[in-house]
Structure formats: C-alpha cells, structure tokens
Amino acid sequence: MDIKIAHQPSYAMAVCNLEEGESIKAESGAMLSMSSNVDIATSSGGVFKGLKKALLGGESFFTNVFTAKDAPGEVCLAPTMPGDIVNIPMDGELIIQGTSFLASDTEIDLDTKYKGFKGLFSGEGMFMLKASGRGNILVNCFGAIHPVEVDGEYIVDTGHVVAFESTLDYKVKSVGGIMATLFSGEGLISRFSGKGKLWIQSRNPDAYGKLLGSHLPPRE
Amino acid sequence: MKHEIIQKPDFAMLKISLEQDESVSAESGAMLGKDSNVDIKTSVKGGLLKGFKRKLLNDESLFINTFTATNKPGELLLAPSTPGDIEHLELNGNTVFLQSGSYLASGNGVETDTKWGGAKAFFGGEQIFMIKCQGQGDLWFSTYGAVHTVDVEGSYIVDTGAIVAFEDTLDFRVKSVGGLKSLLFSGEGLVCEFSGVGKLYLQTRLPAGFVQWVNPFRPQKKSNN
Amino acid sequence: MKHEVLYKPSYAMLKVDFGTNESLQAEAGALVSMSPEVDVTTSLNAGGKKDRGFIGKIFAFFFSILVAFMRKIVGGESMFVNTFTTSADSSEVLLAPTVTGDIEHHQLNGNTIMVQAGSYLASTSGIELKMKFGGFQAWLSGEGLFFLQCSGEGDLWINSYGGIHIIEVDGEYDVDTGHLVAFEPSLEYQVKTTGGFKSTMLSGEGLSIGFKGTGKVWVQTRKLDGFTGWISPLLPKS
Numbered sequence: 001m002d003i004k005i006a007h008q009p010s011y012a013m014a015v016c017n018l019e020e021g022e023s024i025k026a027e028s029g030a031m032l033s034m035s036s037n038v039d040i041a042t043s044s045g046g047v048f049k050g051l052k053k054a055l056l057g058g059e060s061f062f063t064n065v066f067t068a069k070d071a072p073g074e075v076c077l078a079p080t081m082p083g084d085i086v087n088i089p090m091d092g093e094l095i096i097q098g099t100s101f102l103a104s105d106t107e108i109d110l111d112t113k114y115k116g117f118k119g120l121f122s123g124e125g126m127f128m129l130k131a132s133g134r135g136n137i138l139v140n141c142f143g144a145i146h147p148v149e150v151d152g153e154y155i156v157d158t159g160h161v162v163a164f165e166s167t168l169d170y171k172v173k174s175v176g177g178i179m180a181t182l183f184s185g186e187g188l189i190s191r192f193s194g195k196g197k198l199w200i201q202s203r204n205p206d207a208y209g210k211l212l213g214s215h216l217p218p219r220e
Numbered sequence: 221m222k223h224e225i226i227q228k229p230d231f232a233m234l235k236i237s238l239e240q241d242e243s244v245s246a247e248s249g250a251m252l253g254k255d256s257n258v259d260i261k262t263s264v265k266g267g268l269l270k271g272f273k274r275k276l277l278n279d280e281s282l283f284i285n286t287f288t289a290t291n292k293p294g295e296l297l298l299a300p301s302t303p304g305d306i307e308h309l310e311l312n313g314n315t316v317f318l319q320s321g322s323y324l325a326s327g328n329g330v331e332t333d334t335k336w337g338g339a340k341a342f343f344g345g346e347q348i349f350m351i352k353c354q355g356q357g358d359l360w361f362s363t364y365g366a367v368h369t370v371d372v373e374g375s376y377i378v379d380t381g382a383i384v385a386f387e388d389t390l391d392f393r394v395k396s397v398g399g400l401k402s403l404l405f406s407g408e409g410l411v412c413e414f415s416g417v418g419k420l421y422l423q424t425r426l427p428a429g430f431v432q433w434v435n436p437f438r439p440q441k442k443s444n445n
Numbered sequence: 446m447k448h449e450v451l452y453k454p455s456y457a458m459l460k461v462d463f464g465t466n467e468s469l470q471a472e473a474g475a476l477v478s479m480s481p482e483v484d485v486t487t488s489l490n491a492g493g494k495k496d497r498g499f500i501g502k503i504f505a506f507f508f509s510i511l512v513a514f515m516r517k518i519v520g521g522e523s524m525f526v527n528t529f530t531t532s533a534d535s536s537e538v539l540l541a542p543t544v545t546g547d548i549e550h551h552q553l554n555g556n557t558i559m560v561q562a563g564s565y566l567a568s569t570s571g572i573e574l575k576m577k578f579g580g581f582q583a584w585l586s587g588e589g590l591f592f593l594q595c596s597g598e599g600d601l602w603i604n605s606y607g608g609i610h611i612i613e614v615d616g617e618y619d620v621d622t623g624h625l626v627a628f629e630p631s632l633e634y635q636v637k638t639t640g641g642f643k644s645t646m647l648s649g650e651g652l653s654i655g656f657k658g659t660g661k662v663w664v665q666t667r668k669l670d671g672f673t674g675w676i677s678p679l680l681p682k683s
Contacts, residue, residue, distance in 0.1 A: 076368075146539075155478060155479050218440060227607070230608065231455065
C-alpha cells in the first residue's frame with residue numbers, strides 16, 4: 001500500500017494505492033473517489049465496539065473497509081473538516097480524538113469504549129479512541145497540525161487535542177475557576193504530564209461549529 | 221479584461237481589471253470590493269424575477285450580477301462563499317458542466333443553461349444542480365476545498381458531492397454505492413461513474429459531510445406550549 | 446516578549462513567549478495551549494481602563510456590561526477577554542481565532558488603526574481599545590458594524606476569515622461590510638447599500654462601506670454570512 005497526502009495543508013486528501021487484494025479501513029463518509037474495481041464493506045461489530053448513536057450526538061462510528069479486487073486500485077479519502085492529514089506509523093498505543101480518525105491499516109485495533117474519557121468531553125460528539133497495534137494510521141485535524149514533545153507539563157484547550165501517546169498522563173479541568181469557565185470562552189482544558197508526543201490542531205471544531213450554528217436558522 | 225487569482229489555494233479571491241464599459245457576470249453575493257465607478261445590475265438566469273428570498277426558489281435559477289466599469293477602467297474583487305480555491309477555464313466553443321454552487325463568474329460570451337436534461341440528476345433533490353456552460357470566453361468556478369484534476373481515461377467513480385466540473389466528452393451514470401447497507405452506513409450517498417476521455421475537476425471536501433457535521437450546532441426552535 | 450505567527454496563511458496560530466513583567470490580552474476563546482505556570486484572568490472587554498472613583502467604578506461596571514452586551518449581539522465578538530500573566534522567566538501561550546484564516550501582527554507606535562470588532566485577536570497592555578459605532582444603517586441590517594479603535598504603543602494582532610488582502614485606496618473604493626477587517630483612520634467612510642435599494646434586495650449583496658481619501662484597507666477573502674448562506678439550503682429539512 002502506498003499512501004500519498006495531497007493538497008496539504010489545508011484541504012488534504014489521502015490518495016491510497018492498494019495492491020490487488022489489499023485493504024484499508026476508513027471512517028464512514030471519508031471516500032471521495034475510487035477506481036471501479038474497489039469493493040466496499042461496512043463493519044460495525046466485531047473489533048469495533050460500536051457506540052450508541054445517542055452518545056455520539058447523532059453521529060455513528062462506522063467504518064468501511066475498501067479492498068482492491070482482481071487488480072490494484074486507488075481510493076481517495078478526505079475528512080469532513082478542512083485541514084491537514086498526518087500519516088502516523090505506530091507500534092504501541094495512541095489515544096485519538098474520535099472525529100480525528102480518518103483511516104488505518106486493517107491490523108490496527110480501535111477501541112471506542114476507552115475508559116476514563118467518556119463524559120469528560122462535553123463537546124458535540126466528542127469521544128476518544130484508543131488505537132493499538134502496528135501499522136499506519138491516518139489522522140486528520142481541523143486546521144494545521146502542531147506536534148508538541150511534552151516533557152513535564154503542558155496545558156491544552158480540549159477542543160484542540162488531536163492525538164497523544166498513551167505514555168502521557170492527563171487530567172481535564174476548567175481554567176481559572178468557575179467565573180472563567182462560564183465566561184472565558186474556553187471550555188475544558190487538558191493538563192498533560194509525563195513524557196510523550198502530543199498533536200494539537202490550530203482550530204477548535206466545537207467552537208467553529210457553535211459560531212456557524214448561531215448564524216444558521218434554528219432547527220425543530 | 222485582465223484577471224488574477226490571489227490567495228490560492230485556500231481562500232482564493234478573483235481580481236478582475238475591467239476596461240471602460242467592459243462587463244463581467246458574477247454569482248450574487250460574491251462581491252468583495254470594487255472601485256466606486258463599477259456599476260452593478262441584477263438578473264435571474266433561467267427563471268422569472270420572482271421573490272426576494274433565494275431559498276424560496278425551487279426551480280433551477282441562478283442570481284447573476286453584471287458589473288460594468290463606467291467612465292473609466294475599474295477593479296472588481298470577487299470571493300466565493302466557501303473556503304477553497306478558484307479555477308479559470310477558457311472556453312473555445314466547447315462545453316463544460318459545472319455544479320451550480322461552484323459558479324463564480326463568467327465573461328459575456330459564455331452561456332449558462334440551467335434547464336438541460338441532466339441538471340437535477342446528480343444531487344438527489346438538494347438545491348444544487350449541474351449547469352451547462354458553453355461558448356467563447358472566461359469561466360471561473362470555486363471549489364469547497366482544493367481543486368483536484370483527474371484526467372479520466374476509461375472509468376472512474378466519484379462521490380457526487382465532490383464533482384465540481386467536467387468536460388462534455390465524458391459519459392456519466394449516477395448510481396448508489398455498495399448495496400442498501402452501505403447506503404445507510406457508509407456515509408457515501410450517490411456516486412457518479414464517469415467513462416470516456418476527458419477532464420474531471422473535483423473538490424477535496426464534501427459539502428454534505430460538512431453540513432451533516434454542523435447541523436447539531438444549530439439552535440433549537442423553542443416550542444410554544 | 447517573543448512572538449511568531451505559525452501556519453500562515455490559512456490556519457494561523459500565534460505563539461507568544463513572555464516573562465514575569467509582561468502581560469498579554471486576548472479575545473475569550475482564543476486559547477489553544479499554554480505552559481502550566483501561566484495565570485489567566487477574565488474581564489469584560491469594554492475598552493479603556495481609566496482610574497475612577499467608587500461611584501464611577503459602579504457606573505463603569507454597568508455601562509461596560511451594556512457595551513459588552515451590545516458588542517456581543519452586533520459585533521460578533523465575545524464579551525470577555527482573558528489576560529495572561531506568568532510567574533516564570535519564560536512561558537508559552539498559543540492563541541488562535543475560531544474561524545479559519547490568517548493572523549497579522551501590527552506594531553503601533555502612537556498611531557491608530559480601526560479594526561472590525563470580530564477581527565480583534567490579542568494585544569499587549571500598551572494598546573488602548575475604544576469601541577466605535579459604525580452607524581445605525583449597519584446595525585439595523587444585522588451586519589454588526591462595530592469598530593475597535595486601537596491606539597497606543599505595543600503589539601496588536603488581528604485575524605481574518607480567509608486570507609488578508611491590502612487595498613491601497615487613493616480616491617474612492619467600496620468594500621462589502623462582511624469582508625472588512627481594518628482600515629486607517631485617514632480614510633473617510635460611509636455605510637451604503639451596494640448599488641441602490643432594488644439591487645440590495647435582489648443582488649444578494651448586502652451593505653458596503655464607501656471609502657474616500659488615501660489610506661490602507663485590510664479585507665478578508667471570506668465572510669461568515671457568505672459561508673452560512675451557502676450551508677443553509679443544504680441543511681436537512683426536518
């Protein structure tokens with residue numbers, strides 16, 4: 001499999017060239033285009049412990065597996081949000097903000113019931129995935145991707161967290177007391193400690209969604 | 221008329237320098253700035269001038285503004301509604317199909333037909349449709365996301381939301397992907413299979429995906445009990 | 446204080462490194478990340494910090510709530526600002542606006558620049574912010590025409606939705622209000638409809654600002670209402 005990321009950094013798209021018989025799994029809705037000999041199968045059970053639609057605010061976490069049949073094939077994948085895509089080769093564990101998952105090798109295990117994160121993130125449809133195994137994982141972000149090597153402590157607005165190595169400890173709290181939580185505009189913040197790599201996105205999808213939503217007609 | 225596309229590729233803007241008495245047509249709402257001597261006139265293509273609210277119009281209409289430089293040359297800056305790029309095509313008697321939401325501007329020699337047979341086939345009842353553009357002159361369109369050009373040779377399948385424009389040398393067939401289950405869960409709705417030889421212009425972000433994402437952020441209507 | 450704008454021009458993020466005797470003010474909601482020892486205090490962004498007596502302070506408090514409230518509904522900017530200070534020699538703060546686009550740094554040396562309320566990102570303590578009303582016509586249209594008159598000595602950062610483009614006005618130039626970011630006060634300005642009343646109703650163009658004179662105008666290559674106008678008809682009907 002050969003993955004090239006085109007149109008970086010703002011409207012990045014992953015161009016995946018599959019050998020005959022090779023597969024890649026991707027978030028539902030990520031396909032932009034593909035060669036006609038590529039098959040799609042939808043997977044919702046088994047390895048992916050599906051979350052109820054209600055918990056995710058109406059969005060369901062389903063993935064599609066694309067397989068090139070009888071010949072090599074091409075699949076172009078793009079996320080919903082503008083921004084970049086990063087191809088992270090992993091061998092271990094990575095915690096990823098749910099909406100940032102784009103695609104991965106089929107050998108990577110995705111656990112959507114990662115303990116400790118449910119309920120801490122109050123944003124729309126925010127949840128965390130634990131990816132484990134060996135292979136490539138494609139992560140997208142809203143805005144530019146900014147890697148940080150944490151060695152000590154670092155504080156990040158939760159909406160800007162894309163992914164981090166599981167070697168980092170982290171706590172979610174509010175910034176500057178009740179008054180600040182209500183009025184400062186920052187929702188929750190994450191305090192990372194230890195040693196490991198952290199990926200930040202330079203825009204907050206939750207805040208952007210709220211801003212756009214406030215300019216749109218109300219719904220029933 | 222001279223033109224320049226600035227701030228490519230992310231938030232591209234079109235700068236047009238008009239000679240005295242020269243005019244150019246542009247999508248309504250696209251004006252960013254202009255010299256004061258550039259006049260503006262509105263017309264509706266493909267339908268009668270009925271009603272002020274664009275969203276009440278269900279037929280295939282395009283609101284077009286015509287900008288003319290009076291008394292001396294004038295500059296006009298045009299910006300599309302969506303984040304993304306702008307592409308320029310020079311039509312020389314050939315025909316190009318263009319997604320209505322992507323139309324930005326065109327020169328006087330270019331005709332835009334909104335009522336040809338296949339106009340509504342691509343987008344399943346949404347308020348966008350395919351425009352048939354033909355004639356001589358400049359055509360500018362915008363993309364939601366980056367513009368990705370594909371030289372089709374044989375056959376190629378594309379999510380219809382990604383289609384911006386294509387040459388009429390290509391045959392097309394709109395269909396649903398992967399069976400009923402895939403339709404419900406795959407997130408992909410309609411796809412278009414292109415065959416033949418020709419250029420296909422895609423955008424690297426899908427409007428439907430973004431709209432689905434932003435929908436829950438809308439305020440909820442309060443019910444009066 | 447060291448500062449750098451990263452990831453220009455589309456997902457720009459401001460990185461500031463500062464120490465004990467320095468402070469930074471930023472629009473609420475702009476915080477991306479910071480070093481752990483940085484302190485954040487929240488206050489109302491009503492502009493102008495003058496020393497008042499007790500009664501004066503009470504009056505100023507209620508007035509500032511009113512002003513900040515008005516600013517919120519019509520300016521698109523949130524009511525509150527955060528002030529960042531630190532106890533360490535060097536701390537880092539990363540700031541970004543909500544919308545996608547660019548950030549530009551302006552060094553003010555006693556000069557003034559008029560900034561569209563929603564385009565203000567951050568400034569240092571030497572910069573004074575005074576709110577100015579753009580005119581009733583603009584307010585009634587919902588376009589929210591509030592300007593922040595920024596003056597003083599120090600650093601000012603403004604952000605744009607989309608890219609930032611400079612227009613050197615020398616004569617007369619019209620700019621769509623949704624695309625305006627900032628302008629030099631040497632220019633005269635007047636809010637007007639684009640091409641007459643009939644045109645405004647049908648053209649889809651909103652209001653424009655007619656600039657006269659000589660000076661710089663900064664515009665952004667996208668506007669929020671344009672994008673939401675594009676999204677609206679695509680929304681699900683139920």
